[in-house]
Structures are given as C-alpha cells and as structure tokens.
Amino acid sequence: METIGIIYSPFESIENMPIQPKGAENVEGKVCIHEPYAEGLKDIEGFSHIYLIYPFHKAGRTSLIVTPFLDTTERGVFATRSPLRPNHIGISIVRLIKREGVILTIADIDVLNETPLWDIKPYIEKFDAIANSSSGWMKADMEEISKKRSDCRFK
Numbered sequence: 001m002e003t004i005g006i007i008y009s010p011f012e013s014i015e016n017m018p019i020q021p022k023g024a025e026n027v028e029g030k031v032c033i034h035e036p037y038a039e040g041l042k043d044i045e046g047f048s049h050i051y052l053i054y055p056f057h058k059a060g061r062t063s064l065i066v067t068p069f070l071d072t073t074e075r076g077v078f079a080t081r082s083p084l085r086p087n088h089i090g091i092s093i094v095r096l097i098k099r100e101g102v103i104l105t106i107a108d109i110d111v112l113n114e115t116p117l118w119d120i121k122p123y124i125e126k127f128d129a130i131a132n133s134s135s136g137w138m139k140a141d142m143e144e145i146s147k148k149r150s151d152c153r154f155k
Contacts, residue, residue: 005033029111063077
C-alpha cells in the first residue's frame with residue numbers, strides 16, 4: 001500500500017486516546033497530502049465529512065479473539081474495531097473543516113499522531129447512512145462511548 005500523506009493529531013501515545021471519532025468530538029488535526037497526490041483533492045471542499053483509511057502502524061501483534069473496550073466478553077476480531085486485525089487497517093470518519101493546498105484541517109480525529117494515510121473517501125449520506133441497522137453486541141450509549149479511552153490491551 002502506498003502512503004499518500006500523514007495524519008497529525010494531538011495523540012502522541014496509544015494509551016488514553018479516544019476509541020472512536022465520536023469520543024474525539026471537536027478534537028482537531030491535520031492531514032498533509034504528499035504533493036504527487038495533490039490533484040486528487042480537487043472538489044473535496046464540498047464534503048462535510050471524509051473517511052480516512054490508514055494502517056494501525058503501532059499494532060505489534062494480531063489476534064483473532066479480543067476483548068473490546070466497550071465490552072468484557074471476548075469477541076471475534078471481525079466483530080470489533082480492534083487494531084489487532086490480520087491486516088491492521090483502520091478507518092475513521094472525520095469532519096472536514098477546510099482545505100489549504102495539500103493540508104486538510106479536520107475535526108473529530110481519533111488517530112495516533114503521524115499515522116500514515118493510505119486513502120481518503122468522501123462520506124456521502126445517501127450512500128453511507130443505513131437506516132434500521134443493527135450494532136450486534138455493542139450496547140454502549142453515546143455518553144459511554146465519548147468517555148471511553150484506550151489502554152495498552154491492543155499493543
């Protein structure tokens with residue numbers, strides 16, 4: 001996978017980070033796109049949110065069974081958002097505040113500082129919002145999600 005840029009955030013350590021963008025509400029960061037990919041940012045300003053696709057580059061191991069942050073039961077990794085997946089791929093929906101050349105200012109960022117960026121895709125409500133969806137085992141409410149912070153279990 002080619003790195004197209006770098007994600008910058010205030011989070012210098014895996015411990016005590018928000019576990020999802022909903023827990024990082026109004027936390028600002030930047031995405032710096034490498035110059036050869038600058039042309040690909042054309043028209044991105046019209047989107048309120050974008051998907052960032054990146055590696056969990058500090059994940060040191062893989063596990064098919066994990067205990068998620070918002071649960072006490074072991075779950076299959078594919079039924080969680082754990083970074084210990086076989087391919088260590090992360091995805092976050094962030095709010096796009098502005099673009100200045102190759103720099104995107106974003107908010108609601110839950111990503112470790114200096115994370116390599118693999119791709120950006122626009123969030124399109126008509127494609128991406130799914131009514132009447134089910135969240136499986138995950139029963140936490142928004143308050144619990146926004147307050148939960150990471151620990152060292154996924155190193």
